[in-house]
Each structure stands twice: as C-alpha cells, then as structure tokens.
Amino acid sequence: IATIFKIKINKMKKIIFAAFSAATLFACGTKSDSTNATASYPANTLGYNIDSTANITTLKKINEAGAAGDTSIAKLYYVDTAVVYDNGKVQTLKENMAMIPYLKSKGVTMHTDKYDAIWEAVNNKVDQIGVQNYVFAYETVSFTRADKKITVTVFQVVAFNKEGKIVREYDIYDTSALVELLK
Secondary structure, eight states: OHHHHHHHHHHHHHHHHHHHHHHHHHHHSOOOOTTTOOOOOOTTOOEEEESSOHHHHHHHHHHHHHHTTOHHHHHTTEEEEEEEEETTEEEEHHHHHTHHHHHHHTTEEEEEEEEEEEEEEEESSOOTTSOOEEEEEEEEEEEEETTEEEEEEEEEEEEEOTTSOEEEEEEEEOOHHHHHHHO
C-alpha cells in the first residue's frame, strides 16, 4: 500500500508541475493590452468619442473661471481669432466675454451646477476650420440675483485645435429667464 501511495503522490506531483509550467508559460506569453490593441471600427465611422480628456478639463476650467467673473483666465484657452456663436449670434471673443462683467455689474452670480453630459468627439479628418476635436457639453447653470434664482440648461460645442486652444464655440440656451432676472 505504501508503494502504491508513493506512485500516486509522484503522479500528482507531475500533474501539478505540468499545470504550473503551463500556467507560467501562458502568463509569460505575449499580452494584448490597451496600449498595444488596435481598435476596429466600421468603414463608415467618422470618428470616436471619449469621456475624459484634457480638452474636457479645459472647458470645465473656462466655465468655472467665467462663472467666477475671471475672463482673464478664460481667455488664456482661446486663440486670438476665436469666434463664438452665442445663440446663433456671431461674436468675437471680446464681445462674448463682455457679458460676464455686465452680469456681474447687475449683481448676477453664475454657477455651473452640474454637467448633465460631457464628451469629446475626435473626428477622423480635419474639418473646414482645421479642427478634429470637439467637446460637447450639456450643463445646468444657475444664475442668482438678490433672492431670485433661475436654472438654465446650456448646450456647448467647442472646437479645439491641436494645441488645445479653442477656435470656435457654440452656446445654445434659453435667455428668457435670464432677461426676467435682469429686470
């Protein structure tokens, strides 16, 4: 019986050793991780979306600086020739930024309460304004004056150049509540 027991133990050792060797070889083999993987997209894909990027962080910084009334910080992230479409009205950056001190002079404070959705679209090709990267944001923004507070949903589309500067911005929001707040 002792001899049979020794034979079985030796066979078990060989099986365990073989399993361990196979696992070691498998673990040391070539791995495919996100740094080496190549994404596969359908042929008709125009680009892809990302939910966390430097451009998204930049847009949040700009909105935070604007809400604090600090246009000097916000302007750092735009090219000098940036164009802003504020509810379809074409403005220079200077014209658009003038709204912030105006609201402040009227006793209005702003705050971005939350980003309902924010993402960056990276297009496969450069478009007619030389841009591939656009950040899209749906935000809930509150405006307060004295004891009155309104909440507005703002939709922003911001075009970034390769250097991470804004060349074009589109802002869409309902101004009617803001007009009432300023009365």
